[in-house]
């Protein structure tokens with residue numbers, strides 16, 4: 001499996017890159033997880049838009065779905081339909097794409113499993129102010145989890161337990177006095193990953209106005225392991 005970071009910022013894109021978007025390549029299959037603002041620019045540096053086999057939206061906040069509505073224009077132009085997995089709420093956001101001809105929309109549910117050739121993809125709900133799901137991809141005895149946006153809870157712990165690679169929301173610094181029911185701090189992401197025996201952790205959903213060194217410093221308080229921070233166009237083999 002090869003993970004490509006297309007965008008890692010949140011909730012605001014910046015001159016360094018898009019908001020959340022990640023392309024997983026497995027053999028000749030391409031799974032696109034979230035489509036933040038600007039993500040199609042970086043996607044097209046790697047492949048053609050029509051090469052995407054599946055789009056997964058972890059939740060329907062703008063910094064995770066913005067470019068879906070740009071992809072829609074292109075798919076209509078070339079008359080192509082692709083599978084799209086997404087939560088069905090908030091309904092006002094879901095209504096914006098649910099009847100589009102270019103998307104074969106499947107509503108995400110807890111413990112849902114999908115097969116794409118020999119690739120197993122499963123979902124479990126996260127904890128965020130709107131309906132949100134984590135994604136697990138398993139192939140050839142390797143396991144990967146993307147948390148989407150979530151705080152620490154039992155579902156997250158269960159889902160990441162023992163995985164080879166976890167890409168976790170660590171948007172906050174533990175020193176910030178922010179709304180604590182939206183995102184983990186980098187410290188919480190790192191501590192939870194260690195507690196759950198995750199083999200390799202990458203932290204994402206980084207605020208462009210926070211120095212990356214501060215994120216790493218916060219994460220290091222929770223873990224002695226090497227921790228990666230997401231960077232646009234970074235590629236990681238899993």
Ligand SMILES: [Zn+2]
Pocket residue numbers: 059061128149
């Ligand atoms: Zn969100």
